[in-house]
Amino acid sequence: MTPAFADPASPSRPLHVVAADALEPWLEAQPVAVAVWLRDSGFKAGLGEVKLIPGAGGAVVAAVIGSGTAKARARMRFGLSKAVAQLPAGDWHFEGLPEAQRFEAALGWLLAQYRFDRYKPASGMLPGLKCPEGVDEARVLAMAAGEFLTRDLINTPAQDMGPAELEAAFLALADRFGAATQVVSGADLARDFPMIHAVGKGSDRPPRLLSLRWGTQGPSLTLVGKGVCFDTGGLNLKPSAGMLLMKKDMGGAATVLGLAQMIMQLGLRLRLRVIVPAVENSVSGRSMRPKDILTSRKGLTVEVNDTDAEGRLVLGDALAWAAEENPELLISMATLTGAARVAVGPDLAPYYTDDAAMAAALEAGAVATADPVWRLPFHDAYEPVIEPGIADLDNAPGFGFAGSITAALFLRRFADHPRYMHFDIYGHTPSDAPARPKGGAGQGARAVLAALPALLGI
Incomplete structure (x- = not known):
């Protein structure tokens, strides 16, 4: 589905936005019938609280939504998007919405329109919203459309989103924006990207490496996303409960x-490259084994101490390839470790960078776009942990601590780039939240988009 605003020329009903501490003055300024109706209905202007306002004939002519307190707004982003599920169909426009809240309200409304209807048609018509005055409509639509793509890819079960299907989605996106593409598979993949091949060779759905290039002017940006379409854990087989969400293990690629x-839809002036290793980590007689030693594209040897730590293997080869061109900014995203979830939970996207200025730019972008991130350290003192002695690197050290950090240190060996940033995302919302329905979710993308002017000078 495609997010959309209502036609600015169409008739629309007002949705009055009222803060809790401004409720009484607002009520006093309303017609007596409206004030009595809302008081008798118990309206308190709590964040996301909606009341419909009937006209003389009983039809709904307006509505009011509470924006709560400043504390409530800080604790729950996109609270105004609750209106999408509570308003009748038809077009609406905000009344009384402070300028500082308009971008978030517009984005939240669009994100709340999302429905995953591939297997079950969505029921009912959603209310439309006119883009609030002063909001960059093209930008907010691009953010929502990019998030919809991410959610669709993650939500699709592995039976319909294997390496070949992820390749098809990748090529469709490239074709839509006129990007050049490259697909590496078969003997070429085994020769040039041995760790990607090793992870994917156990599956009947062959692995491949996907690349697209877009833009001919401006600074260079390379994005690398983990595309493990399903992760059984390999011979270190996950328990049943551990596999339930593994259709989302390509969440880095989706993000x-x-x-x-977003970048291509907005026509940003940069040279973009996207690299996705697309594999399925399965069990068969061809699967890689614990204690196998792989020689990576970079030439570093890696001891496989856990076949379930496969994401860093496929990213290692992909990052080495990306770094060979020395882009001005290199970013990887992956649903990489459970340790990251233990550290910060499902809402925050942990990220790593050695560059304080890059971190400051990203965090400003995160605040501006309601896309929370949290910086974790490339802690050099843990480097010996990922060095097993028998090979250059260990894909799953038995350290027992700091699992997200040691995974990030592993990836940094392959990126080997001064302006490298890595995101260890979750890619999933465990329960419905305003503008974030349960299921697949992008993390960090809006923050990066907002930070690109500072990161790349565009």
């Missing part, structure tokens, strides 16, 4: 594709 769509 960089969503970000790429």
Whole structure:
């Protein structure tokens, strides 16, 4: 589906936005019938609280939504998007919405329109919204469209989103924006990207490496996304409960594709490259084994101490390839470790960078776009942990601590780039939240998009 605003020329009903501490003055300024109706209905202007206002004939002529307190707004972003599920169909426009809240309200409304209807048609018509005055309509639509793509890809079950299907989605996006593409598979993949091949060779759905290039002017940006379409854990087989969400293990790929769509849809002046290793980590007689030693594209050897730590293997080869061109900014995104979830939960996107200025730019972008991130350290003192002695690197050290950090340190060996940033995302919302329905979710993409002017000088 495609997010959309209502036609600015169409008739629309007002949706009055009222803060809790401004409710009484607002009520006093309303017609007596409206004030009595809202008081008798118990309206308190809590964040996302909606009341419909009937006209003389009983039809709904307006509505009011509470914007709560400043504390409530800080604790729950996109609270005004609750109106999407509570208003009758038809077009609406905000009344009384402070300028500082308009961008978030517009974006939240669009994000709340999302429905995953591939297997079950969505029921009912959603209310439309006119884009609030002063909001960059093209920008907010691009952010929502990119997020919709990410959610669709993650939500699609692995039976319909294997390496071949992810390739098809990748090529469709490239074709839509006129990007050049390259697909590496078969003997070429085994020769040139041995760790990607090793992870994917156990599956009957062959692995491949996908690349697109878009733009001919401006600074260079390379995005690398983990595309493990399903992760059984390999011979280190996951328990049943551990596999339930593994259709989302290509969430890094889905997120960089969503970000790429935002960039291309907005026509940003940069040279974009997107790289996605697309594999399925399965069990068969061809599967890689614990204690196998792989020689990577970079030439570093890696001891496989856990076949379920496969994401860093496929990213290692992909990052080495990306770094060979020395882009001005290199970013990887992956649903990489459970340790990151233990550290910050499902809402925050942990990220790593050695560059304080890059971190400051990203965090400003995160605040501006309601896309929370949290910086974790490339802690050099843990480097020896990922060095097993028998090979250059260990894909799953038995350290027992700092699993997200040691995974990030592993990836940094392959990126080997001064302006490298890595995101260890979750890619999933565990329960419905305003503008974030349960299921697949992008993390960090909007923050990166907002930070690109500072990061690349565009």
